[in-house]
Amino acid sequence: MTGHAHKAGQFLKNGERASWHDETLWIVRQKRDKMARAVPEWESLREQASQIKQHTLSELDNYLIQFEQQAVKNGVQVHWAANAGGFNEIVSGIIKENNARKVVKSKSMLTEECGLNPFLEKQGVEVTDTDLGERIIQFRDEPPSHIVMPAIHLKKEEISELFHEKLHTEKGNSDPAYLTAAARLHLRQKFLEAEVAITGVNFAVAETGAVVVCTNEGNADMGVHAAPVQIHCVGIEKIIPRMEDLGVFTRLLARSATGQPVTAYTSHYLAPKPGGQMHIVIVDNGRSQHLGKEDYRNALKCIRCGACMNTCPVYRKSGGHSYGSVIPGPIGSILAPHTNSKKYKDLPFASSLCGSCSNVCPVKIDIHDQLYRWRQDLSEKKIVSPGKRATMKVAGKVLSGSRMYDLSGKMARWGIKNLPRMFIYNRLNVWGKGRELPEIPKESFKQWYKKTHQGKGGKNGQE
Amino acid sequence: MDRNKILQTIRKNKAQAAPLPKTFSTPEEEPKKLLDRFKEILQQVGGECFDVKGAENLNLFVEEHFPGAKDFRKKETWEKYPPGCGKEELSQLGAVILEAQFGVAENGAVWMDESNFPNRLVPFIAEKLVVCLDSEQICGNMHTAYSRLGNRTNGFGVFVSGPSKTADIEQNLVLGAHGAKEYFVVLF
Ligand code: SF4
Numbered sequence: 001m002t003g004h005a006h007k008a009g010q011f012l013k014n015g016e017r018a019s020w021h022d023e024t025l026w027i028v029r030q031k032r033d034k035m036a037r038a039v040p041e042w043e044s045l046r047e048q049a050s051q052i053k054q055h056t057l058s059e060l061d062n063y064l065i066q067f068e069q070q071a072v073k074n075g076v077q078v079h080w081a082a083n084a085g086g087f088n089e090i091v092s093g094i095i096k097e098n099n100a101r102k103v104v105k106s107k108s109m110l111t112e113e114c115g116l117n118p119f120l121e122k123q124g125v126e127v128t129d130t131d132l133g134e135r136i137i138q139f140r141d142e143p144p145s146h147i148v149m150p151a152i153h154l155k156k157e158e159i160s161e162l163f164h165e166k167l168h169t170e171k172g173n174s175d176p177a178y179l180t181a182a183a184r185l186h187l188r189q190k191f192l193e194a195e196v197a198i199t200g201v202n203f204a205v206a207e208t209g210a211v212v213v214c215t216n217e218g219n220a221d222m223g224v225h226a227a228p229v230q231i232h233c234v235g236i237e238k239i240i241p242r243m244e245d246l247g248v249f250t251r252l253l254a255r256s257a258t259g260q261p262v263t264a265y266t267s268h269y270l271a272p273k274p275g276g277q278m279h280i281v282i283v284d285n286g287r288s289q290h291l292g293k294e295d296y297r298n299a300l301k302c303i304r305c306g307a308c309m310n311t312c313p314v315y316r317k318s319g320g321h322s323y324g325s326v327i328p329g330p331i332g333s334i335l336a337p338h339t340n341s342k343k344y345k346d347l348p349f350a351s352s353l354c355g356s357c358s359n360v361c362p363v364k365i366d367i368h369d370q371l372y373r374w375r376q377d378l379s380e381k382k383i384v385s386p387g388k389r390a391t392m393k394v395a396g397k398v399l400s401g402s403r404m405y406d407l408s409g410k411m412a413r414w415g416i417k418n419l420p421r422m423f424i425y426n427r428l429n430v431w432g433k434g435r436e437l438p439e440i441p442k443e444s445f446k447q448w449y450k451k452t453h454q455g456k457g458g459k460n461g462q463e
Numbered sequence: 464m465d466r467n468k469i470l471q472t473i474r475k476n477k478a479q480a481a482p483l484p485k486t487f488s489t490p491e492e493e494p495k496k497l498l499d500r501f502k503e504i505l506q507q508v509g510g511e512c513f514d515v516k517g518a519e520n521l522n523l524f525v526e527e528h529f530p531g532a533k534d535f536r537k538k539e540t541w542e543k544y545p546p547g548c549g550k551e552e553l554s555q556l557g558a559v560i561l562e563a564q565f566g567v568a569e570n571g572a573v574w575m576d577e578s579n580f581p582n583r584l585v586p587f588i589a590e591k592l593v594v595c596l597d598s599e600q601i602c603g604n605m606h607t608a609y610s611r612l613g614n615r616t617n618g619f620g621v622f623v624s625g626p627s628k629t630a631d632i633e634q635n636l637v638l639g640a641h642g643a644k645e646y647f648v649v650l651f
Contacts, residue, residue, distance in 0.1 A: 051484045058478040080466035133631035176635035218627040218642030225583040247606040261570035271618035292476030
C-alpha cells in the first residue's frame with residue numbers, strides 16, 4: 001500500500017520531527033494572520049483578486065495573444081508548449097542552439113511538473129537549482145515537500161551532514177548562518193559560470209508583456225542578469241490583464257505565503273539585456289482541459305502561495321512527500337487527480353474538510369468544496385480504494401437521510417464510549433491510525449439545541 | 464502548431480464572460496504618516512534607515528558613512544562599469560550606492576529600473592546596497608505604486624524590500640542569501 005495515509009504513517013513514525021513540522025508551519029500560518037489583519041481591506045483584496053482571475057479565465061485566449069504580441073514587441077522570443085514533452089524539447093533546443101552546458105534555475109513548480117531537470121541532465125546539461133531549499137533537495141535527489149519552503153521536512157543536522165559531504169563544510173556545524181554562507185559561495189560560482197538562466201513566473205502581464213518573479217533570496221535575478229540567455233517558463237493560468245493588477249497580487253502573495261509584507265525582490269522582466277536573449281515559454285500541459293471542468297475551474301486561480309498547506313492539519317501532520325504529487329497539500333489534492341485520477345485517488349481524502357484552506361486562500365478558491373466533489377466523483381466512477389468505498393457507501397446513506405443520521409449519531413456516541421478500541425481503530429479506518437478521537441459529548445448538537453432553544457427557534461427548533 | 468491547439472482548446476473550454484473589476488484603490492494617507500510607516504517597515508524587513516533631512520546633506524553623509532562605495536549616481540561610475548562589463552568584475556563591487564525613484568510605505572520597498580544602474584546585476588551582486596531616496600517620494604501601498612508606474616516600461620525594473628534573505632534551513636532567518644547582505648536606505 002502506498003496511499004497517502006500509509007506514507008503519512010511513515011512520516012509520523014519520527015514523532016519529534018512530525019511535531020516540529022506541525023508547529024513550524026502553524027507559526028507561519030500565524031504570521032500570515034497577523035499580516036492579513038494589519039490590512040483593513042484584506043477581504044476586498046481577496047475578492048478583487050478572485051474576480052480578476054475569474055475574468056482572465058473567461059478571456060484567457062485573448063489575453064495570451066495580447067501578452068505574446070507585447071512580449072514580441074519588446075524583443076522577446078515567445079514559444080508555446082502543449083505538454084511537458086514539448087516544453088522540455090523547447091528549453092533543451094534553446095540551450096543547444098547556444099552551445100550551452102551550464103544552466104542555473106530558480107524555483108519553478110512548472111519545471112518540476114514537466115520533469116525538466118532529469119530531461120536536461122540526460123543530455124549532459126548541468127542544471128543547478130539556486131534557491132537554497134531547492135539546492136538542498138537537489139543534492140538529496142528528492143522532490144520539494146512544500147511549494148514555498150521546499151526543504152521544510154528537513155532538520156538542520158541533516159543539512160549540515162549533507163553540506164559536509166557535498167560542500168566540505170565543517171562536520172557537525174549546523175548553524176544556519178554558517179550553512180547559508182557556504183551555499184552562497186558555492187552558488188555564486190554557479191551564477192558566474194552559467195550560460196543560461198531559467199526561472200518560473202509568478203505573474204505574466206498581458207498589457208505590457210512583463211513577466212514578474214518574486215523571490216527573497218535574489219537568486220532569480222542573480223541568474224537572469226548574469227547569464228547571456230534567460231528563459232522564463234509560464235503556465236497559461238499565470239496571465240493577468242493589467243499592470244495595476246500586480247498591485248492586488250503582490251499585496252496578497254507574500255503576506256499569505258510567509259507573513260512578509262512583500263518579498264525582498266519583485267522583479268519585472270520585459271526586454272532582453274543588451275546583447276542578450278530573452279525567451280518566454282508558455283505551457284499548457286493539461287490546463288486548457290482543466291479549464292473546461294466547470295466545477296473545478298476555480299483551482300486555476302491559484303497563485304501558489306502555499307497558505308493552504310500551512311494551515312492544513314493533515315498536511316502539517318503528514319508532510320508534503322506523503323502526497324506523492326508535484327504539488328502537495330489541499331491545492332495539490334484537487335489538482336493532481338486531473339492529471340491521473342487513479343494514481344491520486346487518495347488525495348481528496350487526505351483532508352478533514354475543515355475548510356481552513358478555503359478561508360486563507362488569497363484568491364478564494366473553494367478548495368474544500370472541490371475536495372468533497374472529488375470524493376463523490378471518484379466514488380461514482382468507482383476509483384476510490386475498497387476500504388473507502390465501503391465506508392463512503394454507509395456514510396452516503398446515513399448522511400442523506402435525517403432519521404438515519406440522528407440514529408447513527410446516537411449510536412456513535414454510545415459506541416465510541418462503549419465499544420472496544422479495535423472497532424474504531426480498525427484497518428478500514430486508515431485515519432484511526434495514530435489518532436485519538438476527541439471525547440464524545442453526551443448529546444448531539446441537535447439534542448442540545450432542542451433543549452436550550454425549545455419553542456424559540458421556529459423552523460430550526462423543529463425536528 | 465502547439466499555439467493553435469492551446470488557443471483552440473481554451474476557446475472551447477473557457478468560462479462564461481465575467482467582467483474585469485474596476486481599479487482597486489485605497490485613500491492615500493498624509494505624507495508624514497507614510498514616511499514613518501516606511502521607516503518602521505524597512506527595519507522589520509532587515510533594512511537600516513537614515514534620514515538626513517535635506518538633499519544638501521546627502522552627499523556628505525554617504526561619503527562619510529560609506530567610504531569607498533561605488534556611487535552609481537555619478538557618470539564616471541557608469542563609465543567604469545558599462546552595460547557590457549564582465550560579471551567577474553561586477554562581483555568585486557562590494558558596496559554600491561544607487562538612487563531609487565520612489566518608496567512604498569506598506570512594505571518598505573523602493574522602485575528602481577534600468578535608468579538607475581548601467582548593468583542589471585549591480586543591485587543584486589553588490590555585498591552592501593545603499594539606496595538614496597527623496598523622502599517626498601513615498602506612496603502608501605502597491606496600488607499607488609503601480610498607478611505611479613503606469614505603463615512606463617523599461618527593459619527591467621524591481622521593487623527591493625530589504626537585504627537578500629532566506630529561511631530555508633529550519634525557518635531560521637539568515638540575511639544575505641545571494642544578493643546584498645546589508646541594505647540601507649538614506650532618505651533626504
Ligand atoms: S490554493 Fe490558494 S492558498 Fe493554496 S497555494 Fe493556491 S493560492 Fe495559495
